[in-house]
Structures are given as structure tokens and as C-alpha cells.
Amino acid sequence: MPDTTFDTATLSASRPLPKDWIMGISPYVPGKAAADDGRPLIKLSANENPLGTGDAARAAMAAGIADLATYPDPGAAKLREAIAGKYSLDPARIIYGTGSDELLHLAASAYAGPGDEVLYVRYGFSVYDIAARRVGAVPVVAPDKDYGTDVDALLALVTDRTRVVYLANPNNPTGTMTPASEIARLHAGLPGDVLFVLDQAYAEYLDDSEDDGGLALAEKASNVFVTRTFSKIHGLAAERIGWGYASAEIIDALHRIRAPFNVTTAGQQAAIAAINDNAWMERSRDHNAQWRAWLAEQVAALSNHGLRVVPSKANFLLILFEGKLTAEAALKGLMAEGYATRWLPGQGLPNALRITIGTEAQTRAVAAILRTLAEGA
Numbered sequence: 001m002p003d004t005t006f007d008t009a010t011l012s013a014s015r016p017l018p019k020d021w022i023m024g025i026s027p028y029v030p031g032k033a034a035a036d037d038g039r040p041l042i043k044l045s046a047n048e049n050p051l052g053t054g055d056a057a058r059a060a061m062a063a064g065i066a067d068l069a070t071y072p073d074p075g076a077a078k079l080r081e082a083i084a085g086k087y088s089l090d091p092a093r094i095i096y097g098t099g100s101d102e103l104l105h106l107a108a109s110a111y112a113g114p115g116d117e118v119l120y121v122r123y124g125f126s127v128y129d130i131a132a133r134r135v136g137a138v139p140v141v142a143p144d145k146d147y148g149t150d151v152d153a154l155l156a157l158v159t160d161r162t163r164v165v166y167l168a169n170p171n172n173p174t175g176t177m178t179p180a181s182e183i184a185r186l187h188a189g190l191p192g193d194v195l196f197v198l199d200q201a202y203a204e205y206l207d208d209s210e211d212d213g214g215l216a217l218a219e220k221a222s223n224v225f226v227t228r229t230f231s232k233i234h235g236l237a238a239e240r241i242g243w244g245y246a247s248a249e250i251i252d253a254l255h256r257i258r259a260p261f262n263v264t265t266a267g268q269q270a271a272i273a274a275i276n277d278n279a280w281m282e283r284s285r286d287h288n289a290q291w292r293a294w295l296a297e298q299v300a301a302l303s304n305h306g307l308r309v310v311p312s313k314a315n316f317l318l319i320l321f322e323g324k325l326t327a328e329a330a331l332k333g334l335m336a337e338g339y340a341t342r343w344l345p346g347q348g349l350p351n352a353l354r355i356t357i358g359t360e361a362q363t364r365a366v367a368a369i370l371r372t373l374a375e376g377a
């Protein structure tokens with residue numbers, strides 16, 4: 001240690017203070033993977049792909065780590081071309097990020113600041129609150145309509161301070177879907193200088209007929225930013241890759257503040273393989289549709305015990321507990337049997353659990369445990 005003498009009085013007299021809006025943030029709570037005693041759990045708490053990662057993406061990932069000494073392509077040119085090719089987009093207007101989380105933060109950072117308002121629905125994705133507060137903006141929360149998006153409620157809260165509107169579609173944690181007509185109506189009602197961020201983290205689970213029109217809207221409109229992720233259907237959550245699409249002007253602004261080299265070389269290669277692996281996506285989508293419907297039926301059969309399922313278009317179900325069995329007791333009962341699910345009292349949902357659709361065996365086990373718990377309550 002260098003022999004430096006400190007004046008201890010000066011040392012304790014002052015200290016750096018975080019911005020008060022930073023200290024107003026409740027940190028993001030990730031889905032559990034272990035019980036309180038450290039025992040590993042089957043993780044149905046983070047909406048990951050229960051089938052894992054496709055072979056093509058896995059092989060590309062393995063090949064991608066051959067050169068670790070060189071920085072990744074900072075523009076992810078091949079990845080942007082692959083995405084553009086698949087969805088008929090302009091590659092120059094695609095931005096990618098360390099997960100779509102980074103992109104959601106970029107949107108608030110570039111378009112909102114202290115005193116501005118950032119609007120989203122109650123039971124919206126928890127990152128929106130953090131993204132808004134982080135830049136000193138005021139989060140404004142619109143009431144839901146039976147857990148779903150209420151476009152009129154959102155529009156009623158737009159003021160001349162509103163800078164960004166976030167909407168996840170399908171939404172997390174509710175799984176609810178806002179149809180294309182409502183998305184169009186929301187967009188039409190927003191002033192042109194409000195950035196509309198449409199978070200499509202679960203869009204790949206939809207049928208073509210259920211498309212909310214977001215990418216088509218972003219193609220034409222000057223105030224729409226659509227985000228997607230490789231963390232859900234593509235099974236690459238560990239690599240942290242998201243992408244977004246907007247006007248050239250929006251993309252230019254966001255590019256100025258994104259972290260350089262924000263997607264690894266192996267991640268870019270795995271993502272290219274994943275986006276071209278239609279068979280894997282279809283298998284994952286079919287699995288999800290089948291077991292989501294099955295689990296929803298099983299829960300509906302427990303309605304006499306106060307269990308109710310919110311209609312979902314995503315890869316999870318939000319189950320409401322309105323009888324003797326509480327959500328907290330169900331969380332603990334499932335955990336005792338080895339399953340981690342998501343209880344969200346901090347998001348105003350003390351009476352609900354969000355459960356990711358797992359493998360067939362996991363889904364059957366969850367249904368059986370819920371039945372035992374409900375009947376025994």
C-alpha cells in the first residue's frame with residue numbers, strides 16, 4: 001500500500017450522491033432458478049424456450065468462439081441482413097442490442113429526460129419503469145382493461161410532456177394480445193412527436209393472422225420503434241441479443257448511444273442460424289400452442305377453487321388465485337415440488353402467478369400440483 005495519509009474528517013464529510021431519480025428505482029427482479037435453501041429448481045419463471053436451443057444455432061455458436069481475440073463486427077452486418085431477408089426489411093434500419101432490454105433503455109435515453117413523461121399500461125413489462133426513471137422521466141401508468149391494454153386509457157393520459165409510450169404485445173406478465181386494429185388506433189391517436197415503442201418479444205409465438213402490424217407500421221411511420229428478441233422462441237437467452245426496427249432517423253439517434261460491440265461474434269452467428277431455422281421455430285411454436293391450451297384447460301377446470309387464467313398469446317400463462325388457495329401458497333407449493341414460477345406482488349399482482357409453458361412432463365406436473373394444492377386448500 002502506498003503511504004498516503006487521509007484526513008478522515010474530510011473523507012466522511014461528503015460522498016458522491018446518486019441522482020435521486022436513480023434511487024427511486026426498484027431493481028429488476030429476475031426469475032428464480034433456485035429455492036431459498038439453494039436447491040436448484042425447474043425454471044418456469046423466465047419464459048425461456050423449454051425445448052432449449054436449435055441444433056443449427058448451437059453449432060453456429062460453437063464455431064463462433066474460434067476467434068476470441070478479435071472484436072465482433074460492430075455493425076453486425078450479416079445478422080442485420082439475415083433479419084432483413086426474413087422479414088423483408090431495410091437492413092440499414094435494423095439496430096441490435098445486448099438483449100432487447102438494451103434497446104428499450106436506448107429508446108427512453110434518446111427521447112426522454114428529466115420532467116418528461118413515459119407512458120405504459122399497468123401490468124406492463126417491468127423494464128419500462130426502470131428505463132423511464134433512469135433518465136429522470138416520470139413514469140405514467142394507464143389502467144388496464146381486465147389485464148389487457150386499454151387504448152382509450154392510454155390515449156387519455158397523453159400530455160404535451162409525453163415523449164415515449166411502451167407497449168409489449170403480447171404483453172408480459174399478462175400474456176394478453178392487443179389486436180392490429182387497436183395498435184393502429186393507438187398509433188393514430190398519438191401525437192407524431194411521441195415515440196411509440198412496440199415490444200414484440202413474443203411475436204414469433206403468434207400465427208401470421210395474429211400479427212399486430214407493428215413491423216409494417218414501423219416501415220412507414222416516423223415515430224414507431226419495434227423491438228424483438230432472440231431470448232424467447234429462438235432459445236438464445238444466454239447470449240443476450242435483441243433487434244429493433246424504426247425510421248432511419250430514430251435508428252441514427254439510437255446508434256449514437258448504444259454500447260459499441262454489444263453483441264458477441266458467436267452470438268451474431270448463432271442468431272443468424274436461429275433466424276433461418278424455420279423448423280425449430282415452428283416446433284417451438286407448435287409445442288407452446290399445444291401445451292398452453294392444455295394447461296389453460298386444466299386451470300379452467302379448477303375454477304370452482306377460484307383459479308382463473310388470463311387468455312394468453314405468449315409462452316406463459318398468468319393464473320389468478322381468487323379462492324382459498326392464494327398465489328403465494330401456490331408459489332410455495334410448486335417450489336416445494338421443485339418448480340420455480342413467478343409471483344409478482346411488486347407489480348401489483350399479489351393474487352397471480354406467471355408460469356412459463358414447459359416441456360410436456362413439466363406442464364403435466366404443474367397442473368397436477370396445482371390441482372392437489374387447490375383441492376387441499
Ligand SMILES: *Cc1c(COP(=O)(O)O)cnc(C)c1O
Binds near residue numbers: 098172232241
Ligand atoms: C423477455 C422480454 C424481453 C426480452 O428481453 P431480452 O433483453 O431480449 O432478453 C423484452 N420484453 C419483454 C416484454 C419480455 O418479456
